[in-house]
Amino acid sequence: MYQMHKHLLMYFSGMWVPSYLKNQSYTMMKKTFAICLLICLSAGLTCVAQSGQASNVFNADTAHASPYNLSGASYPRIEADSRVTFRFNAPDAQKVQVSIVNVAYDMIKGSDGVWTYTSEPQDKGYHNYWMIVDGAVVVDPATNAFMGYGHMCNGFEIPDPDGGFYQLKDVPHGNVLIKNYYSEVAGSWRHIFVYTPPEYDQNIKARYPVLYLQHGGGEDERVWIEMGRTNLILDNLIAEGKIKPFIVVMETSAVGPQFPMLPRPATAPAATPAPGAAQQATQAPGAPVTTVRPRFSFDKYAELMIRDLIPWVDKNFRTIPDREHRAMSGLSMGAMCTKSVTLAHPETFSYIGLFSGGSIAPDEIRDKSDVKHVFMSYGSRERGSEGVAAAAEALNQAGIKSTSYVSPLTGHEWQSWRRSLYEFAQLLFKE
Structure with a gap:
């Protein structure tokens, strides 16, 4: 229970607030709220564990x-x-x-x-x-x-009866920090989320690998915590001894405006697009396929990462600042971003994770010794899922270690990406 109290107090004390609310009175309100919440918990009241991270307190067969x-x-x-x-x-x-x-x-x-x-x-x-x-x-x-x-x-x-890996449990919990840094490339202040593992504040001499984790189209840096439950997934994996502790940095890949996606009229539920989508799914069984292929350029974001973000993270956190201990992954558009950045900068990253966002062919990798592992995944209901195993096998045949994963009975949505992160995390920093 103490772990839950500590976790909640940390989260609400450092909760995200819009820039127009960042003043002294609001800061006091946050602190007062956090203290009141802790008192309520101590009195035995049931509360949601985190904003956007509710515990699975109901059975799947109960309304x-x-x-x-x-x-x-x-x-x-x-x-x-x-x-x-x-x-x-x-x-x-x-x-x-x-x-x-x-x-x-x-x-x-x-x-x-x-x-x-x-x-x-x-x-x-x-x-x-x-x-x-x-x-x-x-x-x-x-x-x-x-x-x-x-x-x-x-x-x-x-x-999900099999969703225990992303639920809040009585295990040691890491911290989710909200930080600001100035980017010369963007010419503006940037807002990032950083996960540090449970032992980070106690084991002050230890240094850690880093995963840079990207959102999808129409999203931003907060989604991998609020919907993806990244911190809970990693807390549980660390507690089970399945992964080595590492830091996760979540930054928005947008270096400019993003545009809303307008709602469409009702069609078959299984055929709907999802947040982060880089292209539309089939409209309905047997209907003509409408594909939208926007032209994305991630050159500016790559420059921001190399010149500003990574140096800032290495300076302000106890990282292991080399390519062997640095990974990048993302969902949908974030996977495209990951592919673009990592292949252009093999001197910076050695682990690559693409969730619902294409694949990598052997001839796209200049030197197979540059890459320690390529992970590619899809939901089983996504186009692309049928070819991901073959793409991984082609890389393995070329001497590039690769793993594929298909999430059962899911589409272009968060359950596919939660499961993908769970699988990918267990491959990282093992060599």
């Missing part, structure tokens, strides 16, 4: 409120069969829709002015949603908000 709901809010409600029921109070609205993973569904208005909708069964794991009221995109005020699709979203979680 319950979404774990991301605000205190006292019953909806969204996760039904026993993994359907989700939404309610939204808008008595004066003419039309209300709920957009689930960027697909809009019409809600039904009751005589009390409350709109309701119950979805089809949803896949296990985290899913984004938001409301559309008379054409305006709004968040559900009864639920926590997260970043996705280039704007703030709400979220719900379908329990």
Whole structure:
């Protein structure tokens, strides 16, 4: 229980706040809130473990409120069969829709002015949603908000009986730090999240490898903590002795504006795109495939990493500052970014992880001795999943160590990426 209290106090004391709220009174409010929260926990009250990281306190076969709901809010409600029921109070609205993973569904208005909708069964794991009221995109005020699709979203979680690896447990916990550094390349201050392992503050003579972990399109540096549960995944792996402790740095790859992705009308649920998507999925079974291939250039971000970010991290944290102890990975657009940066800078990175974002061919690697391990993964419902094993085998045949992974029964969403991180982390820094 002490570990949970310490973890919560650290998280809320260092919680992210917008720049316009960073003043003395708000700082005092944060500290007061953190102390009150600790007192409540000591009194035996049940609280959410972290903002965006609710514990899995319900069984998959029991209807319950979404774990991301605000205190006292019953909806969204996760039904026993993994359907989700939404309610939204808008008595004066003419039309209300709920957009689930960027697909809009019409809600039904009751005589009390409350709109309701119950979805089809949803896949296990985290899913984004938001409301559309008379054409305006709004968040559900009864639920926590997260970043996705280039704007703030709400979220719900379908329990996974095999999801213990990302749940909050009574094990030693690392810290999630929020830091600012100035980038000469961007010409601005940058906002990053840094995970340090549980022993970091006690074992002050130790130095650690670093993983640079990238988000997807329309997201930012916070998502790998809030939806990905990176810190909990690594805490649990370290406690089980499955990985060596390492630092994780999460930075936004955007060196410029990002644009929101507008919701589409309802189609087959299994065919919907997801946050971080670099291209659209099939619209429906048998329908023509519509593919959007934006032209991404990661040269500016690569320059920012090499000139500003990595030197700053190596100066301010106890890292092992060489390529053998440095890795980079990302999801979707972040995987594309990872591929671009790591292949252009083999002197800087030796481990590469691509989650739902393409593959690497042997002839793209200039010197096979530059790379210690390439990891490539997809959800089984994603295009690309059918070829990832062959891509890994081609690298292995060329003398480049590679591993492929396909997440069962998931698409281009967070459950695929949580599982991918879990698998990738166990391959890192073993040599």
